[in-house]
Amino acid sequence: MDPSHAIxxxxxxxxxxxxxxxxxQTPHATGFGWQRPQSGAALRKVKAEGGWGVVCTEYCxxxxxxxxxxxxxxxxxxxxxxAPLALTAAAIHDHGALAGIELWHGGAHAxxxxxxxxxxxxxxxxxxxxxxxxxxxxxxxxxxAFRLWQREAALRAKRAGFDIIYVYAGHDYLPFQFLSARTxxxxxxxxxxxxxxxxxxxxMLEDTKxxxxxxxxxxxxxAVDELQGPQGVTxxxxxxxxxxxxxxxxxxxxxxxxxxxxxxxxxxxxxxEGFQEDYIRFVKGLTSKPVVSVGRFTSPDRMxxxxxxxxxxxxxxxxxxxxxxxxxxxxxxxxxxxxxxxxGCNICRAANNEAVGLRxxxxxxxxxxxxxxxxxxxxxxxxxxxxxxxxxxxxxxxAALTLARRGLEVHLAEKARQFGGRxxxxxxxxxxxxxxxxxxHRLHMLGKTDATLYPESEMTAQDIRDFGAAHVVIATGSxxxxxxxxxxxxxxxxxxxxxPDDIFAGADPGGDVVIYDDEHYFMAGALAERLAxxxxxxxxxxxxxxxxxxxxxxxxxxxxxARLMGLGVRIVTGQVARSWDQGLHSVCTYTGRxxxxxxxxxxxxxxxxxxxxxYDQLQGLPGLALxxxxxxxxxxADAIHSAHRxxxxxxxxxxxxxxxxxxGS
Ligand code: ADP
Ligand code: SF4
Numbered sequence: 001m002d003p004s005h006a007i008x009x010x011x012x013x014x015x016x017x018x019x020x021x022x023x024x025q026t027p028h029a030t031g032f033g034w035q036r037p038q039s040g041a042a043l044r045k046v047k048a049e050g051g052w053g054v055v056c057t058e059y060c061x062x063x064x065x066x067x068x069x070x071x072x073x074x075x076x077x078x079x080x081x082x083a084p085l086a087l088t089a090a091a092i093h094d095h096g097a098l099a100g101i102e103l104w105h106g107g108a109h110a111x112x113x114x115x116x117x118x119x120x121x122x123x124x125x126x127x128x129x130x131x132x133x134x135x136x137x138x139x140x141x142x143x144x145a146f147r148l149w150q151r152e153a154a155l156r157a158k159r160a161g162f163d164i165i166y167v168y169a170g171h172d173y174l175p176f177q178f179l180s181a182r183t184x185x186x187x188x189x190x191x192x193x194x195x196x197x198x199x200x201x202x203x204m205l206e207d208t209k210x211x212x213x214x215x216x217x218x219x220x221x222x223a224v225d226e227l228q229g230p231q232g233v234t235x236x237x238x239x240x241x242x243x244x245x246x247x248x249x250x251x252x253x254x255x256x257x258x259x260x261x262x263x264x265x266x267x268x269x270x271x272x273e274g275f276q277e278d279y280i281r282f283v284k285g286l287t288s289k290p291v292v293s294v295g296r297f298t299s300p301d302r303m304x305x306x307x308x309x310x311x312x313x314x315x316x317x318x319x320x321x322x323x324x325x326x327x328x329x330x331x332x333x334x335x336x337x338x339x340x341x342x343x344g345c346n347i348c349r350a351a352n353n354e355a356v357g358l359r360x361x362x363x364x365x366x367x368x369x370x371x372x373x374x375x376x377x378x379x380x381x382x383x384x385x386x387x388x389x390x391x392x393x394x395x396x397x398x399a400a401l402t403l404a405r406r407g408l409e410v411h412l413a414e415k416a417r418q419f420g421g422r423x424x425x426x427x428x429x430x431x432x433x434x435x436x437x438x439x440x441h442r443l444h445m446l447g448k449t450d451a452t453l454y455p456e457s458e459m460t461a462q463d464i465r466d467f468g469a470a471h472v473v474i475a476t477g478s479x480x481x482x483x484x485x486x487x488x489x490x491x492x493x494x495x496x497x498x499x500p501d502d503i504f505a506g507a508d509p510g511g512d513v514v515i516y517d518d519e520h521y522f523m524a525g526a527l528a529e530r531l532a533x534x535x536x537x538x539x540x541x542x543x544x545x546x547x548x549x550x551x552x553x554x555x556x557x558x559x560x561x562a563r564l565m566g567l568g569v570r571i572v573t574g575q576v577a578r579s580w581d582q583g584l585h586s587v588c589t590y591t592g593r594x595x596x597x598x599x600x601x602x603x604x605x606x607x608x609x610x611x612x613x614x615y616d617q618l619q620g621l622p623g624l625a626l627x628x629x630x631x632x633x634x635x636x637a638d639a640i641h642s643a644h645r646x647x648x649x650x651x652x653x654x655x656x657x658x659x660x661x662x663x664g665s
Contacts, residue, residue, distance in 0.1 A: 001334050005300050007307050009332060012053075012290055012314065015217035015251030017163045019098050019314070021053035022307065023328040024292045026254060027102035027166070027221070028318035028348075029058045030367070031357040033072025036659040037084035040074075042370035043358070044099075045091035047321055050376070051328030054164065054314070055092045056100035057085075062153035063146075066105040066174070068129075069114035070355045076103070076153040082160045089161030100164035100219065101157045103150060103208075107174030108135040108183070120146070122177050122184040122191070143190065143200065146174075150204050151211045158212040164252065165216050167204045170223040171258045175201045179242065182232045198242050205249045217251040223258030225279045235279040240286070247287040254292045254316065255280045262555025264294070265319065268344025269431030269522075270559045273297060274306070281311050292316040298323075298341040300331045322348050323362040325376050340376075340441050343434045346554035347637040353553040361637040362438060364398065364644035371657045374648065382406040382651050387623075388413065388469035390459045390614060393421020394636050395628020395643035396475035397442035402647035403473075404449035411469065412451060415458035419443055421477050422629070422636070425504040429526040430533065438636060461617035471623040471650060474615040475643060478608040478633035486518025486606030488543035488589065489576040497580060497602040500527060509536070511600025514584045516577045517542040520550040521635070524605035525560045532567035539570040539597050543589050547571060572597060577604075608633035 001009075009021045025047050032040040040057070047055045060074035061067065075081050085101070092099040108121035111129040119127035120142060121135035138146065154165050169175035177183040178200045184191050190199050201220070208218045224239035226232040233239045235257075243253070256264045257279050266275060274295040284291045292314035297303050303315045320327055323342035330338050340362045351359045351367070358367040365374035384407050389400045392414030400412040418424055420439035427436040446453065464472055480499035485491035498507050500523055513536050517524030524540065525548035532538045540547055547564055551557045564571060575586035575595055583598035610630045618624050627646045628639035648654060 001332050002300070002336070005304060005331050005336075008300065008303055008315065008328075014098070014164060014219070014290055015213065016215055017098055017217050019053040020096055021051070021328065022314045023052045024054040024314035024316045025052040025056055025321045026292065026294055026316045026318050027056040027058055027100070028322065029072070029352040029358070031072045031351050031355065033058070034075045034081065034084065035072060035661070037087050038659055039357070039367075039370040041087040041091040043367065044088050045094060046325045046369050046376060048092045048095035048097035050321075050324070050326035051332060052097055052321060052325075053328070054098045054100055056102055056164070056166075057088060059102050059104035059168065060085075060153070060157070062103050062105055063149040064115040065112065065117045065120055066107070066110040067112045067115040067117070068106060069111055071352065072355065073104070076156045079156065082156050085157070085160040085162075093161065098163040099161060100166065101160075101162040102166040102168055102221065103153050103157065104168045105146065105149070105174040107177045109173055120174065122186055125183070137186075140188075147203055147207050151207045154208045154212045154216075158216050163216055164219050165208060165212055166219045166221055166254070167201065167208055167250070168221045169201050170221040170256055171264065172223070172226070175204060176223055176258065180226060180233050181238075182226075182228060194238055194241055195245065198245055201242070202246055202249065205246065209249070213251075219252040219254050220246070220250040221254040221256070223264075224255050224283065225257045227257060227263050235282060240282055243283055243286045248289065250289060252290050252292065253283055253287060255283050256293055262346075262349065265346065265349055265555060266559075267346040267554060267556050268296070268434040269556060271296070271344070273299065274302060277311055284310050284312065290314065294318060296320060296342055296344055298327070298339060300336050319344070319348060322358065322360045322366050325363070337444065341434075341437045343437045345435065345636070346556065347635060349555050350553035353555070359637055359641070361635070361640060362441070364637075364641040372648075372654055379405045379648065382408060384409055385470040386468070387411065387471040387473065388464060388467050389473040389475060390464065391421065391475035391477055391628070391630070392416075392419035392453070392455075393475060393477050393628065393639070394423055394438050394442075395477070395630070395639040396421070396473070397439065397446070398640045399473050399475060399627055399643035399647050400451055401442050401446050401449070402644055403650065404446065404451040406647065406650075408471075408650075410449070410451035411454065411467070412446070413454040413457040413459050415456070417456050419453065419455065428504075430529045432526065435636070438640070459614065461614055464614065464618060465621065469623065471625065472618065472621060473646065474612070474618070474624070474626045474630055475628045476611040476614055476630045478610050478629035480605065481607050481609050482604065484516070484518070484577050484604055484606050486543075487520060489518050489606070491606075492577060492579050494577070494580045494602060494604060497604045499604055503527060503603065509601035509603060512537040512539070512598070513601045513603060514539045514541055514597050514599040515603045515605060516584065517544075517547065518577070518606040520544060520548060522548060522551060522556075524548065525551070525564060527603060527605065528564055528569050529567060532564070532569050539572060539599060540564060541572045541575050541577065541584060541586060541597060543574065543576045545573050
């Protein structure tokens, strides 16, 4: 280990328990929840094995009145929940880490779609995720019952084997709804002054400590700023005052920022590593208890700086631990160069928002620990056979690396001078430089294998046949389509339209530009931002009601819309492109009424076509396979997963296990 990193491996006492080091995997969603306990346990086990000293679960509901369906969440509603959760605690303990559990009540944020119980809140207000219903204001009996639910859930968590038990007053959930004047207009002892609004949080902490504090640490997760200005909790005023008020009551402060638009887990496009520091740095000055926060930390030197400068006692991480569960082990073993750094793309957040199992662009094994038996650092050895991978984008690099790790004789040919494929282009877009880590990590790790890399080597079908490999992996990627066919539109005649490929190849869009987005991920918005920043007059036309709509899942949509509006991009919604003649002819998606946007240049972002020419010509060749965007143009995460799966299954398909529902209750 680099001696300057030794401070990261010091044990830290948290109330009655001691963390073996400063690496703290803060709670994060997995998409497995109470329905898939074995998948959840296997995922957390890998984190503990990778050296995280504390590994926490995702949010765990304390009562059926806090039901987040259709999203997956844990439950401690009755004793039947103890055994499944004990699997996770035991899996974490197997590797010497502390197990934390995030007890949760969503209040007005709970959907209760499954349980159909009334939504609870400090006041009468819209039930935010179950419109058109309304949350009812909790009366004193509700508050008494609520305190009991927290206490009983804490006792069950202790029986399940957890060491750190959370009181969760972050992310706008119930205790925070009481705390914030924005959501609490009560006239009783739980409303009015900050002391009154913090009463429930204080009681929850005291109740939980009294219930389990003899052997378990009690942590509070608090949003110290909700980024709503002086109307709400801010780190200058009420966030600070709450910490002052409760300073020594919890055993650990887990602090972050909250509010709308995914502020806590901002993508790299909208935040730097350590971006929460300005908001949370005051906390350590007000308490003697350990403090943890997050900030997409992947650099060991930055982590050391966080500790040395007294910002926090732990290195809190959700996304960096998803991208590389073995991050701590790699630092400890002096292999920091091997860290698979999070790129901040928020595909992991999209999984949560789409209510599916966790996935990660950088780490294709994430979420596959139980159902496919994949491990992020270990692959089974395979027969040493000669394999040729054609195309060195994310998929080709991933296939080559995983096959080389399995012991095959790997040859990777790429027609361009630089390996990286689409990453080389996309990482030049505003805010996406970190995406280059997809390429850099794989190239670096390939350098540690015996794989042979051939840049500037465009392969023909004959070259490939002549190469004589036992396996040929075609990873030739995709191109942007020119016909305008997209999610909503069937295409049309668009002579001289440019595509993102043309722009990356250096085409100069002359005059005023229309960018037509019928793909709805990041590309059209990022190109509009780039061109507008260069001083171009840009009109963004889309059939949808907002720009880059799919990025709502990556928690970026609001930020992208705000940025384009700030740059003066004209946004035209609800229009499907039909044709081009000195401007874009389009029709309204609702009325069919025709519209015209005059401009000199049209850029079409409507979808991509797989590049399968080589694959088609090679049909019948033994050992031929298609992976990545050439198989199915999609996100980088999907391209990498597809290539990784191929490399794992080169010697035979693997079963896809499913956790089947039990029959009893
Ligand atoms: P993916 O996301 O699936 O990896 P990319 O489009 O990023 O797809 O990468 C595909 C790569 O394949 C590009 O770098 C491209 O230059 C390369 N490529 C395409 N055709 C050939 C070929 N005939 N020989 C070698 N490389 C090729
Ligand atoms: Fe990081 Fe993207 Fe992986 Fe999430 S999906 S952990 S943001 S690399």
